[in-house]
Amino acid sequence: MSRDLWTDPRSADACARVTDLAPPFVDGECPEAVASAVRAHLMDCPACRRVVQEETALRQWFVPTEEVAVPAGFAARVARAAFAGEGAADRDLVVPAGPGGAPRAGGGETGRLLSFTMALAAVAAAAVLLFTLILAGRGAGPVDADQLDAGPQLDQNLERIEAENQALQQGLPTTEAK
């Protein structure tokens, strides 16, 4: 028996040490030398025996629970889900197989569909915005030089006006006067 833990097994210091050691002692976590010293102390100390009994009594509440039944095919389902790229998420899981045996499309399918829909909506919104900007740009953009060209008719009119002006200056009758 180790005497290293306390100088006098009947001292208050020894009782304090044993009280501290009671939980790991009951849990079986004490080295054998320490456990042996505790056992020796308990032989002569009713107060510390009570402490150990309290620890033991409390542990009696933790009884082994009943066997847990794992659903058939669970491992195979999980492996399939993992290799299909389905990540763990709050509700983004493959729904366990129904009575028919085949896994139902569950949260994973819905999650991907939602993401796709949102992406599609974003693309559509961007396309509408771009189209609107293009239309707005056509209405307010700079005038094309070709739009200003009225063709040969304008040249002819300008020549006639020039001829009329010259006639007026020379006192000749003009076309308007006729």
Add this chain to the structure above:
Amino acid sequence: MAALKHMREPEPLETSPHGEDPTGDGRIEDAHLVQATLAGDAGAFEGLVGRYERRLFGLVRHYTRSAAEVEDIVQDTFLKAYSRLDTFQQTSSFYTWLYRIAVNTILDAMKRRGRSPVTAVEDPELVQRSGSGADDATAARLQVRPDARLERAEIAAITRGVMDELPEIFRTVLVMRELEQMTYQDIADTLEISIGTVESRLFRARAKFKQKLLKLHPEFAQGAEAGL
């Protein structure tokens, strides 16, 4: 506190469905399955799942009675493990690593259900302040032992009811120690805390459990004069 012995030898693992383990060491077989999974072998991952599914189902059952929720959480755990498999360093056993993921997944699920995962703080006086001084002193003196007439299922139901009232930080260490029979070293490795912290949390968790039990079921208290 006297030095405590370290982790016991790990309990034997189940035989891999992928064949015999030539070394007889489950951990080497786990590493082989992990490598095969990373190489794209779905069957190897199925083997890992099959090896530990029962233990994880048992663990999660300590937190919820809903079969559907248990299955969701266990599946979630394995999917997370798969996604992080390349980060498994093999410095701890595969099950310790998997167990850690499971505990975090459970706590996340409890949080979604409205249970705060950590309501206890490291203040060592918290336990003393959590109830009236008289209640704590009384609880400390009393033995709280299941009535011998209670059936095992009744005891389990009472315990579950009390555990439901505990902060998750306390519930977790009690589940690991009392129900999963994990050593202090295993608990420390899984939760990535020191053995001293394990002891401290267990001490406070048991004190809290006893206090709650006496409040909910004062009929189980035995006086200080009893038992000696």
